[in-house]
Amino acid sequence: MPELPEVETIRRTLLKLIQGRSIVGIDVFYDKIIDHETNDFKTTLIGKRIEAIERVGKYLCLMIPPFALLVHLRMEGRFFIRDVRRSSAHDHVSFALDDGRFLIYHDTRKFGRMTLRTSEHYQDVPPLSKLGPEPKDANWEDIHARLKRRKIAVKTALLDQHVVCGLGNIYVDETLFKSGIHPMKRTDRLTRNDVRTLIESATTVLHDAVELGGTSIRTYTDALGVHGRFQNELKVHTKAGEPCPVCHQIITKQTVGGRGTYVCKSCQKK
DNA sequence: CCCGTGCCCTGGCGGC
DNA sequence: TGCCGCCAGGGCACGG
Numbered sequence: 605m606p607e608l609p610e611v612e613t614i615r616r617t618l619l620k621l622i623q624g625r626s627i628v629g630i631d632v633f634y635d636k637i638i639d640h641e642t643n644d645f646k647t648t649l650i651g652k653r654i655e656a657i658e659r660v661g662k663y664l665c666l667m668i669p670p671f672a673l674l675v676h677l678r679m680e681g682r683f684f685i686r687d688v689r690r691s692s693a694h695d696h697v698s699f700a701l702d703d704g705r706f707l708i709y710h711d712t713r714k715f716g717r718m719t720l721r722t723s724e725h726y727q728d729v730p731p732l733s734k735l736g737p738e739p740k741d742a743n744w745e746d747i748h749a750r751l752k753r754r755k756i757a758v759k760t761a762l763l764d765q766h767v768v769c770g771l772g773n774i775y776v777d778e779t780l781f782k783s784g785i786h787p788m789k790r791t792d793r794l795t796r797n798d799v800r801t802l803i804e805s806a807t808t809v810l811h812d813a814v815e816l817g818g819t820s821i822r823t824y825t826d827a828l829g830v831h832g833r834f835q836n837e838l839k840v841h842t843k844a845g846e847p848c849p850v851c852h853q854i855i856t857k858q859t860v861g862g863r864g865t866y867v868c869k870s871c872q873k874k
Numbered sequence: 875c876c877c878g879t880g881c882c883c884t885g886g887c888g889g890c
Numbered sequence: 891t892g893c894c895g896c897c898a899g900g901g902c903a904c905g906g
């Protein structure tokens with residue numbers, strides 16, 4: 605569930621806590637989180653310093669020269685800073701830091717993944733090289749040209765990180781509502797104006813959500829356990845049965861591309 | 875290349 | 891109260 609605004613909030617929080625710290629030990633309690641052999645992973649990172657933390661789409665990139673540790677939190681991945689090595693059965697990776705504390709990767713669903721790349725050019729190789737631009741950097745005419753050749757639901761397209769990156773289920777629903785476009789509208793029927801509106805709406809929604817520290821529904825909190833505040837700004841997502849804030853028609857829930865999807869059928873047209 | 879489906883996981887919830 | 895079954899969901903492998 606962490607999408608771009610939550611990952612950016614985590615990046616900022618984590619940076620203050622661990623920038624400049626060196627890794628002095630690593631414990632891996634569940635090795636499927638890491639797509640490298642465990643011993644290689646440890647020997648590669650131990651003794652090196654966390655110089656910076658970047659973010660590309662929903663990926664967190666811990667810059668540990670000469671390596672970049674790419675982390676995708678997927679549904680419920682979280683980072684904590686603790687004084688003990690492990691305090692939960694859901695703590696899967698524990699990095700001992702040179703100040704005596706531990707950077708802990710915690711994930712109830714075990715969906716998150718970590719992978720190593722060299723810190724030079726790490727954005728130029730998969731998986732990051734395959735990502736589309738963030739909405740704020742996207743050229744809507746390019747996106748329109750791509751989408752008019754396809755026939756998928758616009759929601760599915762916006763969730764596809766190869767088209768644009770950073771949006772997940774919450775912000776796609778909000779983007780579509782803000783744009784007045786139905787999630788099932790086929791991409792080959794989107795007008796140039798539709799796509800321009802979608803990119804502009806996505807940019808605004810993501811920007812506003814970052815400003816408010818992300819959205820806390822379900823289990824998301826940042827590395828300090830601080831909740832975001834964008835859930836108070838949601839217009840349709842999680843609002844089934846409630847009146848649309850614009851036209852007062854009842855918001856409905858349906859499935860689009862296998863995802864729970866909230867829509868105002870009066871404001872959002874196919 | 876394009877598109878749909880199923881898988882990975884497990885806490886939580888609905889149903890009885 | 892207790893237990894069973896099923897769902898959520900990002901990304902990717904796979905098959906048509």
